[in-house]
Amino acid sequence: MEPSGLPPLLFESSRPGRASSVIAPCESGETPIESLIPAEFLADALPPLPEIDELSVVRHYVRLSQLNFAIDKNFYPLGSCTMKYNPKRNERIASLPGFAQVHPQQDAETIQGLLQILFELQNDLAEIAGLHAVSLQPAAGAHGELTALLVAAAHFRSLGQNRQNVLVPDSAHGTNPSSAHIAGFETVTVKSGPDGLVDLEDLKAKLDENTAVFMITNPNTAGLFDRQIGEISKMLRAKGALMYLDGANMNAILGVVRPGDMGADLMHYNPHKTFSGPHGGGGPGAGPIAVRDHLAKFLPAPIVIRRADGTYALDDDRPDSIGRVRATFGNVGVLVRAWAYIRSQGPDGLRHVSEMAVLNANYILAKLKDVYPVPMGDRCMHEFVASARAMSRETGVRAMDIAKRLLDYGYHAPTVYFPLIIAEALMIEPTETESKQTLDGFIDAMRAIAAEPAELVHSAPLTTPVDRPDEVRAAKHPVLRWQST
Ligand SMILES: Cc1ncc(COP(=O)(O)O)c(C=O)c1O
Incomplete structure (x- = not known):
C-alpha cells in the first residue's frame, strides 16, 4: 500500500x-x-x-x-439513479448457462427458454406501460430515447409530415435534448413554473404543427408528479404531436398509474433503475421502449413472437421497421434480470415497491426540510430536491461540501447541482429497499453536518482513501490510460 x-x-x-x-x-x-x-x-x-x-x-x-463505495456496503441516496438493492437471486438466474452462454447467432430452436422469457418480458413491460408493443433492443435509457424518437420520425415520414421540433422541459435529464438532436430534431426548451411543473402557457406558446414530440419525465427530476399531464396530452393531440414519457422514474409509479393512461405514445424504461439491472461501470445496459399500437410497425427488428404452435421465434420480417439499433436482440443478461425481478415481485409486489419508495422519500423530506429547505413541493414522489442555498449564503457551506462530508459518515452523497432549476440542489432518493433505521441514521448525519463548523465541512472528506479531487481538472483533462514513464 x-x-x-x-x-x-x-x-x-x-x-x-x-x-x-x-x-x-x-x-x-x-x-x-x-x-x-x-x-x-x-x-x-x-x-x-x-x-x-x-x-x-x-x-x-x-x-x-x-x-469503493457500493450499495452492498451502505446507503446510496444518489437522486435520479435509484440505487436500490439488487437481489442476488436475479444475478444467479442471469448467470445460468442457458442464458449466459448462448451464442447470439444460435438457432432460435435451441434457445426456446430464453426467447420465452424475452417474450414474457415484452408483454410485462407493455402491460406496466399501458402501451401495446415493446422493443428490448436499446442498450441504455438514452439509447431508448433515441430509438423512440427515430420511431416517431418514421411515423411522421409515413404521414408525409416534416415536423422538426422536439419540446423538452428545462427540468429534463440532459439525455433528452441530446437524443432529440442526434435523431435529427431541433430542441425547444419549455419552462417550468415556480411549482416545478411544466409551465402550460409556455408549452402553449411553443407547441405548433411543427412539433413532433413533447418529451416529459413524470414524475419529473424534481421528484414531482405533473398532475397537468391529462391537459398536456390533450394539447399535444390537438396539434397532432406525440407524447414521449421518459420512464426513468417508473420506480415511483409501478402499478399505480401507467404512462399509456397518461396519454404517452412512446416511453423508455431504465431497467438498471427500476428492475434491478446492474448500474453503470460502463457495462452493458438496456433501455427497452414501449409504444402505442399505431407506432408498433416502426419498432426495431427483430421482435420476439410466439407462433400458433406455442414455440418462439425472432421476427425479422418487419418492412416498416427503423431497423436494428443493436447487434442481435439486446443485452440479454440485463433483460433476464428485469424479467426475474418483475416475476418475483408480481403485480402487487411492484406496486408495493413504488409505495415504499415514495414513503421513504417523504419520510426523509419531512425530517430534513427545516434544515435543508425543499423549494418545490411539500410532498414528493420517490425523490426530492433540497437546497443548500440559504446555508451557503449564511455559512459558505455548499451542496458539494455536504456531499463530501456525508462520505465521512459512511453514506454515499446525494446527486448535487441537478436539476439545474434548483440552486445548490441536493437530490435525495432513498429507494424502497432501505429500512427505517438506515433512513434515521442518514437523517441524523445530515442534521449533524448542518451543525458542524463550516471549516470542517469544507475540508471533508477526511476519512476516505482519496480526499477532494480537483473535479474541474478531472473533467477537463481526464487521464484515462496508464503510460510507462
Ligand atoms: C430522467 C432520466 N432520463 C434518462 C436517463 C438516461 O438513462 P441512461 O443512463 O440509462 O442512458 C436518466 C439516467 O439516469 C434519467 O434519470
Missing part, C-alpha cells in the same frame, strides 16, 4: 518473469494451440501486460472493491 492508502497499479507491481500460473505444456500428440491460429493473427510480441502472480492480482481487486 502507498501511504495514501491506495494500492499501486498492477503495472507498477509488475516484475519481469513473474507469472500467474504455469500451464502444463501440451501432451505429445496434441495439437499446439499456435498451430490452430492462422499465422497472420499471431502477434510478433506479447502486449505489454503486467507480469504478476495470481494472488497479487486477487488481492489488488479485492482491495479496490473494498475501497
Whole structure:
C-alpha cells in the first residue's frame, strides 16, 4: 500500500518473469494451440501486460472493491439513479448457462427458454406501460430515447409530415435534448413554473404543427408528479404531436398509474433503475421502449413472437421497421434480470415497491426540510430536491461540501447541482429497499453536518482513501490510460 492508502497499479507491481500460473505444456500428440491460429493473427510480441502472480492480482481487486463505495456496503441516496438493492437471486438466474452462454447467432430452436422469457418480458413491460408493443433492443435509457424518437420520425415520414421540433422541459435529464438532436430534431426548451411543473402557457406558446414530440419525465427530476399531464396530452393531440414519457422514474409509479393512461405514445424504461439491472461501470445496459399500437410497425427488428404452435421465434420480417439499433436482440443478461425481478415481485409486489419508495422519500423530506429547505413541493414522489442555498449564503457551506462530508459518515452523497432549476440542489432518493433505521441514521448525519463548523465541512472528506479531487481538472483533462514513464 502507498501511504495514501491506495494500492499501486498492477503495472507498477509488475516484475519481469513473474507469472500467474504455469500451464502444463501440451501432451505429445496434441495439437499446439499456435498451430490452430492462422499465422497472420499471431502477434510478433506479447502486449505489454503486467507480469504478476495470481494472488497479487486477487488481492489488488479485492482491495479496490473494498475501497469503493457500493450499495452492498451502505446507503446510496444518489437522486435520479435509484440505487436500490439488487437481489442476488436475479444475478444467479442471469448467470445460468442457458442464458449466459448462448451464442447470439444460435438457432432460435435451441434457445426456446430464453426467447420465452424475452417474450414474457415484452408483454410485462407493455402491460406496466399501458402501451401495446415493446422493443428490448436499446442498450441504455438514452439509447431508448433515441430509438423512440427515430420511431416517431418514421411515423411522421409515413404521414408525409416534416415536423422538426422536439419540446423538452428545462427540468429534463440532459439525455433528452441530446437524443432529440442526434435523431435529427431541433430542441425547444419549455419552462417550468415556480411549482416545478411544466409551465402550460409556455408549452402553449411553443407547441405548433411543427412539433413532433413533447418529451416529459413524470414524475419529473424534481421528484414531482405533473398532475397537468391529462391537459398536456390533450394539447399535444390537438396539434397532432406525440407524447414521449421518459420512464426513468417508473420506480415511483409501478402499478399505480401507467404512462399509456397518461396519454404517452412512446416511453423508455431504465431497467438498471427500476428492475434491478446492474448500474453503470460502463457495462452493458438496456433501455427497452414501449409504444402505442399505431407506432408498433416502426419498432426495431427483430421482435420476439410466439407462433400458433406455442414455440418462439425472432421476427425479422418487419418492412416498416427503423431497423436494428443493436447487434442481435439486446443485452440479454440485463433483460433476464428485469424479467426475474418483475416475476418475483408480481403485480402487487411492484406496486408495493413504488409505495415504499415514495414513503421513504417523504419520510426523509419531512425530517430534513427545516434544515435543508425543499423549494418545490411539500410532498414528493420517490425523490426530492433540497437546497443548500440559504446555508451557503449564511455559512459558505455548499451542496458539494455536504456531499463530501456525508462520505465521512459512511453514506454515499446525494446527486448535487441537478436539476439545474434548483440552486445548490441536493437530490435525495432513498429507494424502497432501505429500512427505517438506515433512513434515521442518514437523517441524523445530515442534521449533524448542518451543525458542524463550516471549516470542517469544507475540508471533508477526511476519512476516505482519496480526499477532494480537483473535479474541474478531472473533467477537463481526464487521464484515462496508464503510460510507462
Ligand atoms: C430522467 C432520466 N432520463 C434518462 C436517463 C438516461 O438513462 P441512461 O443512463 O440509462 O442512458 C436518466 C439516467 O439516469 C434519467 O434519470
